[in-house]
Amino acid sequence: MPYIEVQDLQKHFIVRKKREKGRLLREKTRIQALQGVSFTVEKGELVGYIGPNGAGKSTTVKILSGILTPDGGEARVGGMVPWKERRQHVRRIGVVFGQRSQLWWDVPLLDSYSLLKDIYRVPDEAYRRRLADLTDALDLGDLLRTPLRLLSLGQRMRAELCGSLLHGPELLFLDEPTIGLDAVSKLALRDFLRRENEQNGTTILLTTHDMEDIAALCPRVMVLGHGKKLYDGALPELLSRYDTRRVITVRYGEGEELPPLPPGCAVEREGENMKITYEQKDLPTAELIARLQSAGPIRELTVQPQNVDHLIAAMYREMNL
Amino acid sequence: MKAYLSAFRMRLRMETQYRGAVVGGVICQVFFGLVLVALYRALYAGKPQSMPIETVTTYVWLQQAFFRMMLASDSELLDKIRTGAIAYDLCRPVQMYGYYYARIMAQKLVGSLMRAAPMLLFAALLPRGWGISVPDSMPAFALAVISLLGGLLCVCSLENITMGFTMRTLDSRGMQALLNLLMMTFSGNILPLTLFPDSWQRVITRLPYAQILDAPIRLYTGERAVAQAPGVFITQFVWTAALIALGLLLWRQNQKRLIVQGG
Numbered sequence: 001m002p003y004i005e006v007q008d009l010q011k012h013f014i015v016r017k018k019r020e021k022g023r024l025l026r027e028k029t030r031i032q033a034l035q036g037v038s039f040t041v042e043k044g045e046l047v048g049y050i051g052p053n054g055a056g057k058s059t060t061v062k063i064l065s066g067i068l069t070p071d072g073g074e075a076r077v078g079g080m081v082p083w084k085e086r087r088q089h090v091r092r093i094g095v096v097f098g099q100r101s102q103l104w105w106d107v108p109l110l111d112s113y114s115l116l117k118d119i120y121r122v123p124d125e126a127y128r129r130r131l132a133d134l135t136d137a138l139d140l141g142d143l144l145r146t147p148l149r150l151l152s153l154g155q156r157m158r159a160e161l162c163g164s165l166l167h168g169p170e171l172l173f174l175d176e177p178t179i180g181l182d183a184v185s186k187l188a189l190r191d192f193l194r195r196e197n198e199q200n201g202t203t204i205l206l207t208t209h210d211m212e213d214i215a216a217l218c219p220r221v222m223v224l225g226h227g228k229k230l231y232d233g234a235l236p237e238l239l240s241r242y243d244t245r246r247v248i249t250v251r252y253g254e255g256e257e258l259p260p261l262p263p264g265c266a267v268e269r270e271g272e273n274m275k276i277t278y279e280q281k282d283l284p285t286a287e288l289i290a291r292l293q294s295a296g297p298i299r300e301l302t303v304q305p306q307n308v309d310h311l312i313a314a315m316y317r318e319m320n321l
Numbered sequence: 322m323k324a325y326l327s328a329f330r331m332r333l334r335m336e337t338q339y340r341g342a343v344v345g346g347v348i349c350q351v352f353f354g355l356v357l358v359a360l361y362r363a364l365y366a367g368k369p370q371s372m373p374i375e376t377v378t379t380y381v382w383l384q385q386a387f388f389r390m391m392l393a394s395d396s397e398l399l400d401k402i403r404t405g406a407i408a409y410d411l412c413r414p415v416q417m418y419g420y421y422y423a424r425i426m427a428q429k430l431v432g433s434l435m436r437a438a439p440m441l442l443f444a445a446l447l448p449r450g451w452g453i454s455v456p457d458s459m460p461a462f463a464l465a466v467i468s469l470l471g472g473l474l475c476v477c478s479l480e481n482i483t484m485g486f487t488m489r490t491l492d493s494r495g496m497q498a499l500l501n502l503l504m505m506t507f508s509g510n511i512l513p514l515t516l517f518p519d520s521w522q523r524v525i526t527r528l529p530y531a532q533i534l535d536a537p538i539r540l541y542t543g544e545r546a547v548a549q550a551p552g553v554f555i556t557q558f559v560w561t562a563a564l565i566a567l568g569l570l571l572w573r574q575n576q577k578r579l580i581v582q583g584g
Binding site: 102 | 323324326327328331334335338397404405406408409411412413414415416576577
């Protein structure tokens with residue numbers, strides 16, 4: 001039996017709009033945040049969960065972490081229904097909401113952690129060991145006695161992650177954990193998550209807008225849009241569907257000009273460099289390079305794939321999101 | 322149980338960090354105390370009431386000293402609800418109502434004790450008829466302290482109901498303005514309940530608001546005799562139990578129809 005089993009999950013919200021002129025009551029709109037989402041996740045998997053803003057990602061996470069009750073559908077995590085057996089269920093999970101804080105603003109980290117220890121009833125010995133591991137891995141040693149308000153955003157996110165893992169959860173939900181982090185912090189965080197997944201077998205469900213997070217971490221990705229699941233599989237396969245274009249930048253010696261190119265190639269000049277964007281299926285890269293070479297000696301040539309963000313944007317466009 | 326104690330301790334620690342707020346609060350409450358005492362003295366100069374002025378000033382100072390027990394909600398908690406940070410608390414393996422009850426109690430208890438100590442000292446140094454008098458008797462004092470704890474439990478259950486409503490309306494200000502009015506009037510903070518007409522008092526003293534400070538103060542001043550203490554405790558207990566039941570019901574309802582703000 002899969003570890004997480006979600007069947008036809010549904011959830012709606014009522015959103016009240018500003019009252020229009022001449023109307024007595026405010027208009028209420030029903031927003032269908034999830035309209036029948038189903039998936040399964042095996043124990044120890046690391047799954048990326050992506051989709052544009054408002055797709056229903058966070059709603060799914062909140063239902064699976066026992067915070068929200070769905071309107072319909074079923075979900076089981078390790079045999080328990082999150083919103084029905086909330087207290088037993090949440091004991092084994094950890095959650096990080098990237099834009100919120102679970103630690104106390106004015107007190108040192110260590111005090112927030114010892115409150116979490118009591119909440120999750122972590123035995124002293126296990127707590128000591130776990131805290132030592134986490135502070136080491138997340139490089140928090142010097143910060144434990146510092147109040148949260150004095151930490152930088154990157155330090156704070158590492159501190160939050162430590163707080164969510166103190167009780168050694170078997171399942172970890174991460175809701176945009178790398179939001180606002182600099183490159184070094186992001187890389188460190190990714191390394192840490194990969195290790196947590198490999199060494200402790202923690203199942204991780206990661207929602208993010210950062211495609212590099214997904215590319216670096218998640219062998220499997222689910223795409224959500226308008227409350228429906230649109231894709232479930234490997235990231236490279238998903239991208240290959242949209243990854244049809246390439247850009248070649250070429251620079252010739254003095255006096256050389258571009259050869260005539262087939263229609264469908266867009267040419268942009270940037271000083272001596274010429275940028276050619278083309279569809280791979282119409283014009284194989286090797287053929288284009290051969291043509292370019294026939295025009296004269298090439299000084300420099302680079303072939304670039306499209307940026308992942310562009311691909312995702314193209315995918316969202318095609319899926320009408 | 323440990324989790325709730327720990328939450329209590331945590332909020333307590335936080336409360337002790339705001340020493341500036343304590344100084345400000347004490348100065349503010351001392352000012353109000355002096356103004357009210359002067360007011361009642363002026364009133365008594367014109368038309369003495371049945372109750373001695375010493376009892377009235379004692380009543381005023383005790384009300385002002387423990388002011389923080391009544392007003393002052395946990396603004397951080399309200400913010401959590403408004404911004405959706407409450408999501409974290411909702412995914413903890415604790416009973417939400419109890420968890421917040423512990424937090425609220427710590428804030429009210431420590432917040433008011435820290436203010437009450439210097440204020441009562443100040444009021445004790447004032448001349449007779451201006452400041453606070455000694456308790457009616459030692460047993461009366463002991464019973465007043467016990468009843469103050471009963472009042473604390475009662476006010477925390479009231480506050481938890483406010484929190485429960487805030488989860489529905491999101492903005493606590495309207496609800497709180499209304500509740501504060503009720504609280505200030507019927508707790509005896511604006512006008513000692515002992516000065517209300519007797520027919521009113523029969524009803525008002527039975528409301529939950531009167532259980533918070535009015536009941537303990539009356540035991541302290543001896544206006545309620547020691548023999549009447551069991552009746553006071555029973556009223557406090559019944560209200561606390563009823564309000565906790567109501568609060569639990571409200572929180573359970575909320576959890577079913579919850580929306581977390583801010584995505």
